[in-house]
Amino acid sequence: MAFTAFASQTTVEQAPRKRSFVALVLLLPGIAYLLLFFLTPLISLVITSFQEPDLYGDIGDYVTAFRWENYVDAVGEYWPLILRAFGYALVATVLALVISYPIAYFIGVKARRFPLLQSLLLTLVIAPFFISFLLRTLAWKQIMSDEGPVVVFLKSIAVLPSDGHLTGTAFSVIFGLTYNFIPFMTLPLYATLERLDTRYLEAGADLYASPFTVFRTVTVPLSMPGIVSGTLLTFIPAAGDYINASRDFLGSSSTAMVGNAIEANFLVLQNYPAAAALSIVLMAVILVIVGVYVRRTGTEDLV
Amino acid sequence: MRRRTKGLGLWIYTFIALAFLLIPIVYTFVFSFNDSGKLNIAWQGFTLEKWATVCTVQGLCEAFGNSILVGLTSTVLATALGTLIAIALVRYRFKARSAISLLLFLPMATPEVVLGAGLAAQFLTVGVEKGLGTIILAHTMFCISFVVVTVKARVASLDPALEEAGRDLYGSPGQVFWRITFPLLVPGIAAAALLSFALSFDDFIITNFNSGAVDTFPKFIYIAAARGIPAQVNVIASAVFLLAIVLVVVAQVSRAARAKRSSAS
Numbered sequence: 001m002a003f004t005a006f007a008s009q010t011t012v013e014q015a016p017r018k019r020s021f022v023a024l025v026l027l028l029p030g031i032a033y034l035l036l037f038f039l040t041p042l043i044s045l046v047i048t049s050f051q052e053p054d055l056y057g058d059i060g061d062y063v064t065a066f067r068w069e070n071y072v073d074a075v076g077e078y079w080p081l082i083l084r085a086f087g088y089a090l091v092a093t094v095l096a097l098v099i100s101y102p103i104a105y106f107i108g109v110k111a112r113r114f115p116l117l118q119s120l121l122l123t124l125v126i127a128p129f130f131i132s133f134l135l136r137t138l139a140w141k142q143i144m145s146d147e148g149p150v151v152v153f154l155k156s157i158a159v160l161p162s163d164g165h166l167t168g169t170a171f172s173v174i175f176g177l178t179y180n181f182i183p184f185m186t187l188p189l190y191a192t193l194e195r196l197d198t199r200y201l202e203a204g205a206d207l208y209a210s211p212f213t214v215f216r217t218v219t220v221p222l223s224m225p226g227i228v229s230g231t232l233l234t235f236i237p238a239a240g241d242y243i244n245a246s247r248d249f250l251g252s253s254s255t256a257m258v259g260n261a262i263e264a265n266f267l268v269l270q271n272y273p274a275a276a277a278l279s280i281v282l283m284a285v286i287l288v289i290v291g292v293y294v295r296r297t298g299t300e301d302l303v
Numbered sequence: 304m305r306r307r308t309k310g311l312g313l314w315i316y317t318f319i320a321l322a323f324l325l326i327p328i329v330y331t332f333v334f335s336f337n338d339s340g341k342l343n344i345a346w347q348g349f350t351l352e353k354w355a356t357v358c359t360v361q362g363l364c365e366a367f368g369n370s371i372l373v374g375l376t377s378t379v380l381a382t383a384l385g386t387l388i389a390i391a392l393v394r395y396r397f398k399a400r401s402a403i404s405l406l407l408f409l410p411m412a413t414p415e416v417v418l419g420a421g422l423a424a425q426f427l428t429v430g431v432e433k434g435l436g437t438i439i440l441a442h443t444m445f446c447i448s449f450v451v452v453t454v455k456a457r458v459a460s461l462d463p464a465l466e467e468a469g470r471d472l473y474g475s476p477g478q479v480f481w482r483i484t485f486p487l488l489v490p491g492i493a494a495a496a497l498l499s500f501a502l503s504f505d506d507f508i509i510t511n512f513n514s515g516a517v518d519t520f521p522k523f524i525y526i527a528a529a530r531g532i533p534a535q536v537n538v539i540a541s542a543v544f545l546l547a548i549v550l551v552v553v554a555q556v557s558r559a560a561r562a563k564r565s566s567a568s
Binding site: 020022023024026027029030031033034035037038039040041042044045047048099102103105106107110115116119120121123124125126127128129130131132133134135136137138139140142143145147179182183232236237239240241242243248249259262263266267272275276279282283286287290 | 317
């Protein structure tokens with residue numbers, strides 16, 4: 001949703017006046033705040049990622065240096081976690097898109113004639129936001145626990161071997177990521193589908209296109225802005241998430257993602273340079289992926 | 304006939320999918336009535352006791368209070384800063400516009416773990432002690448962009464003729480802003496403030512990096528998850544959920560009723 005709003009720069013057609021002094025006064029506090037607490041921290045992160053241990057200090061004391069080997073070490077040690085993070089995030093994003101599209105289509109197009117139903121259904125989509133996402137994830141952990149109803153049922157129909165688990169597996173982590181980000185996918189999809197002109201669909205049908213052809217050649221291209229925002233709003237946080245993959249939640253040590261390594265290195269091991277290097281790698285890969293993706297899908301006016 | 308059954312399939316799918324989204328919420332609510340010991344895992348029988356003894360769990364109500372305090376403070380700060388930026392972006396032409404748009408877009412495109420680690424690295428470098436203050440600074444930062452996006456849409460939909468009329472009637476710039484522009488922006492600002500509060504209240508990842516020894520409600524849950532969540536956590540979460548959902552539904556029903564009345568007249 002946020003991404004679509006930034007893409008729609010065309011709304012700025014109110015003949016802006018040229019009093020740049022007033023603009024400066026309006027912009028200064030907020031922009032200064034972001035420079036101080038968003039941009040400077042990113043620079044701190046880059047500086048930290050090159051630091052080396054202080055020979056005369058305690059554990060956790062580092063001095064400024066240009067130790068680029070930090071990156072080699074961090075990536076060398078954690079590359080499986082980096083790959084896993086992007087792999088899980090990719091699968092979760094595709095699943096969330098497939099699950100969310102029909103929901104968004106129903107609320108945005110089919111329920112259009114019933115505004116009250118439409119807004120109540122939307123409330124149900126955002127309802128999970130009103131309860132802590134940690135608790136929601138823990139609820140799934142209980143439901144999928146070894147003594148829980150799901151595992152018992154799956155074992156009774158022999159889908160799961162008798163010593164099998166659901167929690168702590170790649171399945172449960174991807175399940176949790178998909179579940180947690182479905183609202184982030186559904187809302188931007190809804191926002192574009194809600195404005196979909198259904199006469200285009202009728203025109204397609206009149207021209208003897210099958211429902212599937214109409215969907216593929218008309219509906220999907222027209223809802224592309226929503227698909228792009230939804231997939232970005234899901235993929236980016238999912239790739240950096242470390243709650244679902246944490247062993248106290250849906251994961252285990254064999255499902256750890258790069259976010260878990262950043263948390264452990266920063267908050268437990270006090271290996272700040274390694275955590276910083278991993279953060280920079282994560283951010284760089286995401287920016288490259290987002291850049292290529294946005295270019296390929298032809299929505300370059302994102303910013 | 305085929306058309307009708309196809310539409311029905313979508314109905315059924317949507318309701319099943321939404322029911323699926325609600326399963327953990329129902330679970331959390333039901334287990335707030337569980338007559339459990341320290342661990343709230345297996346169902347032990349119904350009790351209202353946990354609702355009456357919320358604050359007997361050590362640190363829980365303090366953490367919840369911290370979350371409310373952080374949420375309110377960072378909402379006020381982020382809403383003020385973000386609203387000013389939104390007005391400037393829509394109403395004025397200035398250099399460095401694309402650089403500023405990028406600066407507003409990037410915090411939303413950066414994973415929380417990177418935002419959290421970056422701020423923590425900065426506080427470490429400068430030697431700031433982490434606590435409530437650093438949590439508020441962090442939450443304000445990530446809320447600003449969302450406020451800008453929300454309020455900007457509202458500013459862009461304002462009719463500039465209304466403000467022109469105010470100026471024609473010799474209103475000072477201050478009068479025009481407070482008597483005309485601001486009241487018209489209130490729905491957008493309110494939506495942005497609600498969004499900020501929700502984002503702040505539920506944030507865990509950035510908080511975890513910048514809170515030091517201070518607990519918020521999500522951080523309390525994270526720490527408790529290692530040894531088992533007391534049912535009182537479910538009580539607080541359920542109460543907050545019910546309050547929020549009632550507010551939203553009442554707002555929607557009254558808006559729908561108003562829309563019906565104005566279209567009827």
